Amino acid sequence: MSPLIIVIALVLLSLSGTVMVTTVGQGGRRMAKRAKRVGARRESGPVQVGPQLSRRKSGGLDAFAVRILPRPALVRQRLIASGMSLSIGGYATLCGIVAMAAMMAAMVVAKSPPPLAFLIGIFAGLVLPHMFLGSRIKARRKKFSKLFPDAIGLMVRGLRAGLPITESILVVGRECMDPVGEEFRRVTDQVRLGQSLEEAMWAVARRLELSEFNFLVITLSIQRETGGNLADTLQNLDNMLRMRSQMQLKVKAMSSEAIATASIIACLPFVMGGLMFLVSRDYIMTLFTTPLGIVLVSGGAVWLSIGVFIMSQMVSFEI
Numbered sequence: 545m546s547p548l549i550i551v552i553a554l555v556l557l558s559l560s561g562t563v564m565v566t567t568v569g570q571g572g573r574r575m576a577k578r579a580k581r582v583g584a585r586r587e588s589g590p591v592q593v594g595p596q597l598s599r600r601k602s603g604g605l606d607a608f609a610v611r612i613l614p615r616p617a618l619v620r621q622r623l624i625a626s627g628m629s630l631s632i633g634g635y636a637t638l639c640g641i642v643a644m645a646a647m648m649a650a651m652v653v654a655k656s657p658p659p660l661a662f663l664i665g666i667f668a669g670l671v672l673p674h675m676f677l678g679s680r681i682k683a684r685r686k687k688f689s690k691l692f693p694d695a696i697g698l699m700v701r702g703l704r705a706g707l708p709i710t711e712s713i714l715v716v717g718r719e720c721m722d723p724v725g726e727e728f729r730r731v732t733d734q735v736r737l738g739q740s741l742e743e744a745m746w747a748v749a750r751r752l753e754l755s756e757f758n759f760l761v762i763t764l765s766i767q768r769e770t771g772g773n774l775a776d777t778l779q780n781l782d783n784m785l786r787m788r789s790q791m792q793l794k795v796k797a798m799s800s801e802a803i804a805t806a807s808i809i810a811c812l813p814f815v816m817g818g819l820m821f822l823v824s825r826d827y828i829m830t831l832f833t834t835p836l837g838i839v840l841v842s843g844g845a846v847w848l849s850i851g852v853f854i855m856s857q858m859v860s861f862e863i
Contacts, residue, residue: 643669
């Protein structure tokens with residue numbers, strides 16, 4: 545193992561330990577300072593809240609992560625959208641740990657040369673956490689969409705019972721499961737600090753990027769400008785969302801056969817290749833050791849990818 549790689553590994557491990565300790569200490573001091581500022585503002589008068597709500601004074605780790613990570617604002621937005629209690633500095637530390645693990649695995653297991661192992665570690669450190677974060681965001685949005693019609697129905701019942709819209713949102717945040725309850729509680733907190741309801745709702749809409757929630761925000765904005773019975777409007781929205789969900793389930797059930805066929809066709813060459821490798825290794829290895837075999841395998845992989853892509857597009861419907 546190269547001495548340079550060992551030195552880099554020790555530096556990254558020591559940096560990770562220092563970062564964790566520093567983050568905990570800075571988090572406690574930051575919470576105490578924030579509590580003092582909130583107390584002072586309450587004594588001095590009403591709180592002026594605007595775009596400054598999204599500005600935070602970053603600690604040393606967060607400032608370092610902002611400098612080294614590509615597009616740190618997008619990374620911070622994705623962390624918030626995923627619902628994970630992870631700062632941008634913690635995400636940078638996670639990327640470093642994944643990169644170091646991939647680099648060491650490439651050197652020890654695959655016996656890769658140090659330059660190639662370093663490139664593999666960098667690629668894994670940037671791509672794997674990004675993919676994991678994307679999967680968390682997708683799962684959270686899916687769960688939000690599933691619970692959102694119940695939240696709309698609860699708002700409708702609250703409005704018909706005589707509650708104002710802000711109190712109905714408070715009830716939703718208290719009664720509904722996360723992530724719906726979490727996002728509505730954030731709206732309530734922003735409104736209590738002085739931000740308008742419309743601005744707080746649009747902030748959640750930008751974070752979630754869901755058409756269902758955009759419908760709700762647009763409905764509230766139009767009702768605020770034109771007036772009308774908000775309970776009936778939200779009831780119509782609730783019915784539309786439930787019908788849309790039923791249609792999605794119906795399409796999924798009707799396309800399940802095509803999806804299963806596409807999966808079987810895509811897996812069949814690999815399964816047969818594995819069986820041939822176990823039965824007659826010399827026979828199947830001709831495809832990977834001769835120029836004609838390599839051309840045939842490459843062409844088959846290209847056409848298989850094209851076929852799977854076409855079948856996936858055929859069973860993909862936007863509702």
